[in-house]
Amino acid sequence: MPPSPNEAPRTPPRTAGPPETAEGAAPVGARSLLALAGPVLRPALDLYLEVHARPELSGREAATADRFARRLADAGCAVTQGVGGHGVVGVLRNGAGPRVWLRAELDALPVRERTGLPYAARGEAMHACGHDLHLAAAAGAADLLARLRDRWRGTLLVVGQPAEETLAGAEAMLRDGLYERFGRPGAVLAQHAAPLPSGTVAHGTGGTPMAAAAAVLDVVVHGRGGHAATPHLTADPVLAAAAAVTRLQDLVSRGAPPAEQVTLTVGTLRAGTAANVVPESAALGIGVRASSGAALERAVAGVRRIVLAESAAVGAPREPEITVVSRSAALRCDPATTEEVRRVHAELLGSGRVLAWPGSMAAEDFPLFGDAGEALHGERGVPLAYWMLGVVGPEEWRRTAPGGPDAGSPPVTNHSPYFAPHVGSALRPAIAAAAAAVLDRFARLPQREARPVP
Incomplete structure (x- = not known):
């Protein structure tokens, strides 16, 4: 999920390190949990470096899944692999109590890394969206919670989900009986790297979705x-595809009401083998995002209408193939759970470091773990909590701040070949934020959630 840097708040403090409250002193509970994360940092960092240097694309995350599974096992989890593809589930039991799930993602993007880091990935894949940090933080949180068994009762389930970037992995895991095999969640939690200062988190407010509804379409024009x-003597599919690329932008500028957010990107266009040959077909990869499910449906219908029309305009011998390969609902978190987790993060980090997230046109398949996936898992009323996690180091944040040498240029954001979380200042707060949210859920969820894990 690539956050929207242009919408990121720009007002938090520009220093990293132990956060402070408005009164100037770190709260005891926060200082304790951040300090207690110290012993788990080294193994979490080792996992981060391993995964970052050896990224794997969606659906091919076998080695990443093995690394994550081994780390969870070292933390004391009973681990199951191969759930919905390369999915990993680690179960940490600690007596009777609620069942809390923490989810992270395994896959990388088809981007060549240009960060110049000594542990940079080599090849055509890169963790350009922070999933390596998410995995390290989730494993670190499991390790930390295993060391704090006297503070909670229940069952923690840590999920390593494949194929998030293609919006296919959550569905695959749920179709493989995720909830039936491991039990109904009392809550499902997740965090995501964002272009905010390290040591901050951001939560959604009101009824604003954290992320947009989205669909990915594969189109073949014949x-x-x-x-x-x-x-x-030909019917040129390249001409039809090129005309469609231009015309499709009308769905945003003319097809959507001004108050309705819609984006459309033609991310791939492939055709032909030689300059002197008119090819038989042209293929497009199209991503559509919208602020609501209804707006998404209208945009997808518009894509079909335009592609059909441009295909007919060149005299195509048959209609184009238009396939929706993945789809995701807008990410709407449970308001009560969000507020409770926001409060515990304010206690953990200091209220000045808990920001408001305005929502973005990024997309996630995380909504399927809640009501959006009821048809897949048969459950309703599973509360979701999801927050953005600051990963920009203090030097970069100061440099891009007003008055800094690079003022006006936002920090490098997700999906860029230069994206690199400042792991030295981001990993400890990431582990602590996840662990704090899990502990809060164990304390607040009713005991009736604690049915035995099969």
């Missing part, structure tokens, strides 16, 4: 191939 010297 033509009639031939010689470039006799174009009148």
Whole structure:
């Protein structure tokens, strides 16, 4: 999920280190938990460096899953692999009590890393969205909670989800019986790297979705191939595809009401083998995002209408193939759970470091773990909590601040080949934020959630 840097708040303090409350002193509970995270930092950092240096694309996360599974096992979890593909589930039991789930993602993006870091990935894949940090923080939180068994009762389930970037992994795990096999969650928690200062988190407010509804479409426009010297004897699919790319932007500028957020990106366009050959087909990869499910449906219908029309305009011998390969609902968290986790994060980090997240046009398949996935898992009323996690180091934040040498240029954000969380200042708060939220859920959820894990 790539957050929207242009919407990120720019007002938090620009220093890293132990956060402070408005009164100037770190709260005892926060200082205790951040300090207690110290012994788990080294193994969590080792996992981060291993995963970052060896990224794997969606659906191919076998080695990443093995590394994550081994780390969870070292923390005392009973680990199951191969759930919905390369999915990993670690179960940490600690007596009777609620069942709390913590989810992180395994997959990387098809981006060549340009950070220049000594542990940078080599090749055509990169953890350009922070999933390596999410995994390290989740494993670190499990390790920390295993050391704090006297502070909670219940069952922690840590999920390493494959194929988040293609919006396919959550569905695959749920179709593989995730809830039936491991029990109904009392709550499902997740955090995501964002272009905010390390040591801060951001929560949604009111009814604003944290992330947009989204769909990914594969389109194949068919033509009639031939010689470039006799174009009148062909039906050119490249011309149809190019016209569609231009025309599709009308769905944003003219097809959506001004108050309704819609984005449309043609991320791939592939056609042809030689300059003197009119090809038989052209393929497009299209991503559509919208602020609501209804707006998304209208945009997807518009894509179909435009592609069909442009295909017909060049005299295509048959209609194009239009396939919705993945879809996700808008991410709406449970308001009560969000407020409770926000309060515990304010206690942990200091109220000045807990920010308001305005929502973005990023997309996630995390909503499927809640009501949006009821058809897959058969449960309703599973509360979700999801927060953004600051990963920008103090030097970069100061440099891009008003008055800094790079003022006006936002920090490097997700999906960039230069994206690199400042792990030295981001990992400890990430572990503590996840652990604090889990402990809060164990304290607040009713005991009736604690049915035995199969």
